Amino acid sequence: MPVLDLAALPQLSRAERLTALDDWLSGLLADALSATPRSARRRGAPPTGPVEAGIALVAVGSLGRREPPPHGDLDLVLVHDGRPEIAALADALWYPVWDAKLRLDHSVRTIAEAVAVAGDDVKAGLGLLDARHVAGDPEVTAALRAATLGSWRQHASRLLPQLRDLRRARGRQVGELGFLLEPDLKEAYGGLREGQVLRALAAAQLADEPPADAGEAYTFLLDARDALQRATGRASDVLVRQEQRGVAEALGLADDDALLRRVSLAGRRLAFVADETWRRVDAALVRRPRGRYRRVRREPLAEGLVRQGDEVVLARDARPAADPGLVLRGAAAAARADLLLSPYTLKVLAVHAPPLPEPWPPEVRWSFLRLLASGRSAVPVLEQLDQEGLLARMLPEWDRVRSMPQRHPWHRFTVDRHLVESAAAAAELTRDVDRPDLLLVGALLHDIGKGWPGDHTEVGVVLVRDIAARMGFSPPDVETLVEMVRHHLLLPDVATRRDLEDPLTVDRVVEAIGRDAALLQLLHALAQADGAATSASAWSPWKAHLVAALVARVAARLGSAPVPDPVLEPTEPQVTAPAPVIPGPTEPVTVGVEDVLDGQQITIGAADRPGLFSVCAGVLALNQLDVRAARVSVEHGHGTLVFAVRPRFGRPPVPEILADGVRAALEGTLPLADRLRQREHDYSQDRPAGRPPRISWFDAEATGATGLVEVRAADRAGLLYRLTAALADAGLDVGSATVETLGADAVDAFYVADPGGAPIAPQQRERAERALVAAARGDAPDPAALGAVEA
Known part of the structure; x- marks a missing residue:
């Protein structure tokens, strides 16, 4: 043998x-x-x-x-x-x-x-x-x-549609190789299977052999899979995060980001060629009626461009080498008609199109804006320009963000595709702003700085100033685009991490953007487009509500809108259950639940006492309710706490259960800390990461004796409960809080004050910081470390 x-x-x-x-x-x-x-x-x-x-x-x-x-x-x-x-x-x-x-x-x-x-x-x-x-x-x-x-x-006419549907269904299930952080090199759309399908289509004599660059992309994916299987010692096609660095080293690449970028480029190339090939195959499989052959109608679309069938092609009198605006004019015509440029037309333009003059002539800029304003239909056309190198020829900065991975789990796309998706989302909002042209360009370029080292906003400001001038925008418009890039995160950050009822919150936004109502309008639309292009988790209805509320308050300060209602007041509330009254040892505990935008609003009333906020937050966490904002008010010794929550597993809160839990916790019969610790043990997704927490004080945004402290830490079960308990142990009262979860991290901001009304002393701040760090890490507070807290 x-x-x-x-x-x-x-x-x-x-x-x-x-x-x-x-x-x-x-x-x-x-x-x-x-x-x-x-x-x-x-x-x-x-x-x-x-x-x-x-x-x-x-x-x-x-x-x-x-x-x-x-x-x-x-x-x-x-x-x-x-x-x-x-x-x-x-x-x-x-x-x-x-x-x-x-x-x-x-x-x-x-x-x-x-x-x-x-x-x-x-x-x-x-x-x-x-x-x-x-x-x-x-x-x-x-x-x-x-x-x-x-x-x-x-049997091609019967088998190939089955193969097409099979690959598209698999792509919907596994995802697109070009945009996955842990891609399946074989089955994801654009993976190795696509290369095999392309050869099968050529064997059916319904398509040409795949181009050379598609073959190179396929070979790279084979090399990546071989390196992955050698590293893992098993038959694996999924490039998981922990194996990426080793695979990158085996392939001679700089790091895991370089590997993921090469995989994305290869996957997008194979997917693009597959899409183009399937369009040809689908057209060939359509049965023509018997009779004499009829010529395909050619319909003029723009100068030098006609519609032929389902594609845009060059007119007979087109002169690509002498017409710098032909590329963008053709792309705009295709997107406006919800068509694509023909592959042959793309090749001709890639070879013969001359460089654009600088600054761009008005007609070229107008074509570019018409392309972006086409919305969703512009996305595949921009992908065509990108795959043929035409987009980077017009915007050289684009090469630095092509297929650049974004490690944050909120992001669905690479940087370049995220920018294109943002522009498509912005096209739906052009009627909401006075300068739709600036909105579209700002959405396309707001993250262009991510391709360079350093803070992407600071780098983007420099890049956009040059790009906008090259596009031919006037100096005032250039400055507006620069300010849009500079402040594109301002509204979401402030709305989700600061108390919107605090006048200093509005002051911060006004100080940043000046008294420019038009810029506020553009930033609001840009925030919506950016969030929508990121993911549903990144731009939830609740986050949209907070940003809109902040914009309304800033607009009122600028005098362009009436003063809005309080943020936590629900819009058209529907009471899902009465507020039960459960007798406690000293005073009843009341709990009311109302349906609001993207969740529920819970109002808890009880006798004021130290740690009341923490107890209520712990009971909510124990009932699988994620808190996104909270406010406390105390009058005549009675505390009223209002929480905006969202059920983690879709089960709406039950007022009776919440009231019973708050009462038991206040009486000491419900061991909140132990129960939450057990819950954290049961749910592995709540376990903290190894990065240390970060505590920041914002004195410029404090009001009088009220201080503002922000905690960035790994999200975990009962984190809000632990943090508020730590602040109570440090002798500080929490007046309001905003909570935001960014993937595995949480950003919690608290407005705190000394119960006696005195300014927060440095020693008290140090005790609070130590307590917050210990709480964020899951350590039990050490009273000796915190120091004695006077009653």
């Missing part, structure tokens, strides 16, 4: 691994033929020399494509001419493979059986297109390949 060195196999190159496997399998077939009893052989068909006629071992799948991964399956078909001893021969062949601990996907078929299966099963047909002779009678393999290819072409 031939010997295969399994330990050395994964370390070989693909070509060496292929040779070793082929030689080993050839030997196994020869041994199997020798071991099969001659009496079981069909009479009249003895072995003819070294090869027995009528039997062939054929590789399909990755082995058939000459791409065996280090720890992949062996996909083998034993093809025969109908002999009765084939079962014994197959057993003699497969058992040594199993004994070698290799995973085997095997079948035994005649040529007619294989072709019948391929004609009914699109996956089987796709695999047989990669059939490659390994051992045995080569004429059998050649006959199988010819029959399979003929059947594939014959």
Whole structure:
């Protein structure tokens, strides 16, 4: 029996691994033929020399494509001419493979059986297109390949739509390779499977062979998968976060971000070529009515451009080399008509289009704005320009953000696609602003600084000043775009982390943007577009409500709008349950629940006492309610706490349960700390990360004796409870709080004050900081470390 060195196999190159496997399998077939009893052989068909006629071992799948991964399956078909001893021969062949601990996907078929299966099963047909002779009678393999290819072409009109739907469904399930932080290199849309599909479409004679750059992208993904499987020692196609650095080093790349960017570029190229190819295939599969051929109607769209079928092509009198505005004019015409530029037109423009003059002529800038204003239909057109290098030719800064990964889990897209999606979302808001042109350009460029080292906002301000001037905007418009980039995070940050009822919060925004109502209008629309292009988690209805409330208050300060209602007041509240009154030891505890935008508003009333805020926050956390904002008011010894919450698992809060929990916690019969610690143990997603918490005081935003402290820490069960308990232990009262969760991190801001009304002393601030750090880490507060707190 031939010997295969399994330990050395994964370390070989693909070509060496292929040779070793082929030689080993050839030997196994020869041994199997020798071991099969001659009496079981069909009479009249003895072995003819070294090869027995009528039997062939054929590789399909990755082995058939000459791409065996280090720890992949062996996909083998034993093809025969109908002999009765084939079962014994197959057993003699497969058992040594199993004994070698290799995973085997095997079948035994005649040529007619294989072709019948391929004609009914699109996956089987796709695999047989990669059939490659390994051992045995080569004429059998050649006959199988010819029959399979003929059947594939014959049934293309039925099989290819199934294959298209299969890949699109898989892409929806797994995601697009170009935008995943932990991509499936094989099954994600744009992955290795796309390269195999492209070859299958070419085999059906309905598409050309994939272009060379698509082949290069495919080869890189193969190299990445090989490096991944060597690193993990198993058959894995998912490039998980912890393996990315090692894979990057194996491929000679600078770091894991460089790896993810190369994977994204490769995946987007394969996806783009696949999309273009499927459009051609779909058009070819449409059955034309019988009769004389009719010429496709050509409809003029713009100067030098016509619509031909479902594409935009160059007119006969177009002069690409002498018309600098033709690229953007064509892109705008295509997007406005919800079409795409034809691949040939793109190639011609990429080769012949001259550089744009600087500054851009008004008609060129107008075409660019028309393209962006097309909204969703502009996204695929911009992707066409990007894939052909035309977008970076117009905006050289674009190359630095192409396929740049964003590690934050909120982000669905790479930086460049996020910018395009932001512009598409901004197109829906152009009627809400006085300068829609500035909104569209600002949305497209607000994160352009992420391609350079340093703070992306500061870098973006410098870049946008140059880009806007190059586009031909007037100096005042350039400054407005610069201010949009400078402050594009201002409204969301302030709205979600500061008390909107505090006048200093509004002062901060006015100080930043001046008394420019038009800029406020643009920043509000930009915040909406940016959030919508990030993810639903990043721009929830509640966050949108907070930003709108902040904008209303700033507008009122500027004199362009009436003073709005308090933020925590619900819009058209619907009381879901009465506020129960549960008798306590001294005073009743009342709990009311109302439906508000994107969640519920919970109002808790009880006798004021130190730590009341913390107790209520702990009870809410114990009931799986995420707090997003809170406010406390005390009058005549009675505390009223209003919380904006959202159920973590979709179950609405029950007033009776909450009231009972608050009462039990106040009486000391509910061990909140122990229960929350157990909950954190039960839910692994709530476990904190290793980064230390950060405590910041904002004296400039404090009011009188009230201080503002912000805590950035790993999110965990009961974090708000622990933080407010720590502040109470440090002798500080919490007046209001805003809470925001950014992926695995939480940003909690508290307005605190000394109960006696005195300014917060430095020693008290130090005690509070130590207590907050301990609470954020999950450590129990140490009264000795905090110091004695006078009653």
